[in-house]
Amino acid sequence: MEKYNNRADLIAAMTEDLTPVRRVKRSDGIALIAFTTVVAAVASIAVFEWWSGLLTGEASGYFLITHGLLLILGAASTASLVSGALPRVGARATAPMWGAAMLATLPIGAVLSLLSGHESHASSGLNDPVAFMCTTASLSAGALVGIASVLWLRRGAPVSIERSGWLTGLAAGSLGTLAYGITCPLDTFSHVGLWHVAPVAISAVIGRLVVPPLIRW
């Protein structure tokens, strides 16, 4: 909109053009990100096939805990991200930070486990042959969630741009890894603790660097 010399002229022009506006609702943002996560999961299943061990009880406790934490972190960061698109002042939710801290205990535990020599599975630790595939597939699934988040933020009016960047990265990383994770049959602690958590950290950094210029308004 052009700048006016006089504020009254600006107000008159805006009043003249005033039309009913569709409200930006939190529920719309949550539904959009949840739907995109489901799409990412369906796409992952189409490409990598569903791992039936999830339902037959074959999946290890580590696998279930890791993906449960990813779900919690995804939900917490989505809730904060969606709220962040609506301007407000006041206390900010710290749930994503605590969720990320909880998830961070897994790679620490995985490294300690590897150092203690208890893990002898072929796909363990840094020599994991599928580490690259799990990381890239999770990041690809997360990219879908990230795009949906950016579209939502652009519809809204985020006033903490850098925080929105971090949250987008956390939501995309955790939900993308969750969406891909249900197709991964490797359920050792060192595998899920390292390679199903690393995409979250990578995605958070990418989100912080890439998202702010896209959502500035």
Next chain:
Amino acid sequence: MVADEPTFARLMAATQNGDKAAGNVLLSEAGVWLERYFRRRVPPHQIDDLVQEVLIAFYTKRGTWDPARPFLPWLAAIARYRWVDHLRKVYKHDSQELMDDDAAQDSEEEVVLARVSLDRLFGQLPEKQAEVIEMVKIGGLSIREAAEKTGQSESLVKVNIHRGLKKMATLVEKAE
């Protein structure tokens, strides 16, 4: 007299539904409220531009107000966002000084209040950063002159200005 929260909220709900009369009153009242908001935050000669910028942002993003939530915190959040953006722009361009000559024509009290707010921000910066920002961006000295006065190298002056301004913008952004 500036409208109160319930009046603002009622006018905003009507404005979201396309009521032009309510929109006109709301924008005018919001303009007055914003003028007060910025009085302690920017030098007087920059207030009107900033108020216009916020009114445009307010108009463009009017769909983001939730009628279940109070109106003024919503407006304040937009105003603060624009203020941070404005600070970045002002500090980025050497030609735009915080205290132009015409500031002297405004009331002394307002000038002092604008400085008080800036001084509080300066108080939270390392001394070397605050010192060179004040010399170059407010006092109008060149980088070389500031380097000579402070004994810092020219590159260090530039780095300190850059880091200090970035920290100031972050401090403003984080302030609740």
